Amino acid sequence: MEHISFLVAVVIITALAFDFTNGFHDTANASATAIATGALRPKVAVTIAALLNFAGAFLSVKVATTISGGIVNEKAGVHPEIIFAALAGAILWNLLTWLRGLPSSSSHALYGGLIGATIVGVGMNGVNFDTVVTKIIIPAVASPFVAGLASWGATKLAYAITRKGGSAVSDKGFKTGQIFSSSLISLAHGTNDAQKTMGIITLTLVSVGALPHGALPPTWVIVSAGAAIALGTYMGGWRIIRSMGKGLADIKPLQGFASESAVSTVILTSSHMGFGLSTTQVCTGGIMGAGLGGPKPELRWSLVRRMVYTWGLTLPAAGLVSGGAAALARQGAWGVALVGAALVAGSAAMWVLSRRERVGADNVNDVAEVTPIEVTPIEVTPIDVVEVAPVEVTAAAPATAAPTPASTTVAA
Amino acid sequence: MHIKWNALAQTAGISFGVTVAVVAVFALGILALSRREAALGARQAADGQASGGRPALLAGAYACFALCAAAVAYGLVLIAAP
Numbered sequence: 280m281e282h283i284s285f286l287v288a289v290v291i292i293t294a295l296a297f298d299f300t301n302g303f304h305d306t307a308n309a310s311a312t313a314i315a316t317g318a319l320r321p322k323v324a325v326t327i328a329a330l331l332n333f334a335g336a337f338l339s340v341k342v343a344t345t346i347s348g349g350i351v352n353e354k355a356g357v358h359p360e361i362i363f364a365a366l367a368g369a370i371l372w373n374l375l376t377w378l379r380g381l382p383s384s385s386s387h388a389l390y391g392g393l394i395g396a397t398i399v400g401v402g403m404n405g406v407n408f409d410t411v412v413t414k415i416i417i418p419a420v421a422s423p424f425v426a427g428l429a430s431w432g433a434t435k436l437a438y439a440i441t442r443k444g445g446s447a448v449s450d451k452g453f454k455t456g457q458i459f460s461s462s463l464i465s466l467a468h469g470t471n472d473a474q475k476t477m478g479i480i481t482l483t484l485v486s487v488g489a490l491p492h493g494a495l496p497p498t499w500v501i502v503s504a505g506a507a508i509a510l511g512t513y514m515g516g517w518r519i520i521r522s523m524g525k526g527l528a529d530i531k532p533l534q535g536f537a538s539e540s541a542v543s544t545v546i547l548t549s550s551h552m553g554f555g556l557s558t559t560q561v562c563t564g565g566i567m568g569a570g571l572g573g574p575k576p577e578l579r580w581s582l583v584r585r586m587v588y589t590w591g592l593t594l595p596a597a598g599l600v601s602g603g604a605a606a607l608a609r610q611g612a613w614g615v616a617l618v619g620a621a622l623v624a625g626s627a628a629m630w631v632l633s634r635r636e637r638v639g640a641d642n643v644n645d646v647a648e649v650t651p652i653e654v655t656p657i658e659v660t661p662i663d664v665v666e667v668a669p670v671e672v673t674a675a676a677p678a679t680a681a682p683t684p685a686s687t688t689v690a691a
Numbered sequence: 692m693h694i695k696w697n698a699l700a701q702t703a704g705i706s707f708g709v710t711v712a713v714v715a716v717f718a719l720g721i722l723a724l725s726r727r728e729a730a731l732g733a734r735q736a737a738d739g740q741a742s743g744g745r746p747a748l749l750a751g752a753y754a755c756f757a758l759c760a761a762a763v764a765y766g767l768v769l770i771a772a773p
Contacts, residue, residue: 335770338770338771339770339771409693412694413693413694413695417694417699418699421699421703425702425703425706425707426706428707429706429707429710429711430710432707432710432711433710433711433713433714433715434714436711436714436715436718437714437715437717437718440715440718440719440721440722441718441721441722441725443722444721444722444724444725444726444729445725445728445729448721448724448725448728449718449721449722449725452717452720452721452724452725453717453721456717456759459763463763463766463767466767466770467766467770470770533718536714536717537710537714540710540713540714540717541706541710541714543766544705544706544709544710544713544766545702545706545710547766547769547770548702548705548706548709549702549706550770551769552698552701552702553698554698554699554702
């Protein structure tokens with residue numbers, strides 16, 4: 280460990296910061312439906328999710344050993360500066376989507392950041408585009424449909440079966456079931472996503488020679504990655520929990536259980552088959568399926584449309600920001616410092632904006648009280664992007680602002 | 692570029708089948724529980740006391756939940772598999 284330079288230390292801290300944003304961005308995946316149906320109280324739900332995310336980090340290091348599943352050609356010369364730039368783009372995109380309450384994929388933000396920074400820092404040969412299509416794009420398009428279909432079928436069938444039973448008993452039963460099904464999502468999430476950060480840190484340590492090639496993540500890396508994602512999860516991305524739990528459809532315990540079961544099954548099956556997919560997108564698909572399979576099929580399509588736009592934008596937007604950051608960071612120490620300063624300033628600005636319309640454990644289910652956020656956030660966010668990537672600003676700023684209409688938070 | 696359509700289709704099929712099966716079994720368990728509740732309630736109304744209690748329905752419900760638990764345990768083994 281004596282080889283760890285200042286830059287490597289900064290990269291490790293930034294990786295843990297990304298892990299933290301990943302945690303609170305994805306709390307909703309496991310807890311949104313359990314909180315919305317009242318199966319678990321909000322604080323209890325995020326506490327369970329945090330503990331299980333931490334436990335999940337220790338279950339396996341299978342993904343961590345091949346960072347990002349071979350998307351980036353690690354031998355082409357990936358330096359700590361490039362990884363730092365990738366993380367900066369991913370964190371900023373995660374915070375921006377969280378501010379707007381949109382469940383976008385943290386994994387896609389990280390992949391996009393890696394791809395963008397590698398193209399700028401190494402060149403096109405640094406990215407395996409075949410792998411990008413087969414391992415990211417196709418599963419990303421297919422998985423929400425699979426989860427939605429499974430959740431829709433399960434909801435229909437479960438309603439048909441329990442139609443003749445008493446509704447009080449079945450509500451209570453499905454709420455109990457939801458505790459288990461949402462726990463399974465948390466565990467699977469911890470296993471998948473904490474490993475990505477472990478992989479990043481390990482790759483950085485290997486790239487500076489602090490660890491031999493092909494080394495497994497050291498224990499301190501596993502523990503700190505697990506702790507960062509658990510802490511992020513415990514903070515609770517309440518904005519996203521509200522969008523997913525209350526914004527898409529009115530979910531009853533039966534639908535929540537069906538959706539959570541579909542999500543766990545899809546995640547476990549596909550990671551077993553080697554498809555890396557976004558838990559967030561699978562989850563959204565599951566909730567939509569459950570909403571459409573209910574007795575009164577309904578979905579709030581405007582929110583669905585906004586989410587789908589965001590999914591499409593995540594990879595290129597994070598890539599653009601990270602590409603710009605990589606162009607700066609490779610200029611030397613001052614470039615890295617500038618990217619770091621922009622990252623801190625941008626994150627702080629978004630946190631301050633989030634305080635204006637606070638969403639927390641106490642008001643996460645009160646959709647009626649929410650007044651739509653005014654245009655202000657949209658005007659401010661491009662400035663954050665400007666600070667990070669002056670080169671890309673004309674492309675990045677309209678892209679992030681364009682598809683999101685003025686009223687942000689889900690006002691039923 | 693080689694796209695594994697086969698593996699994709701398999702993943703989709705298995706996911707769908709397992710989800711629908713687990714949720715259906717769980718729903719059957721719930722149905723058994725609520726039938727038992729209804730029967731107990733009816734008997735209570737007739738006799739003025741809640742006794743006996745339809746052991747077959749209770750056992751059926753527990754069998755259903757045990758099946759679901761087994762499916763979850765198998766999922767955990769899949770995650771933790773080396």
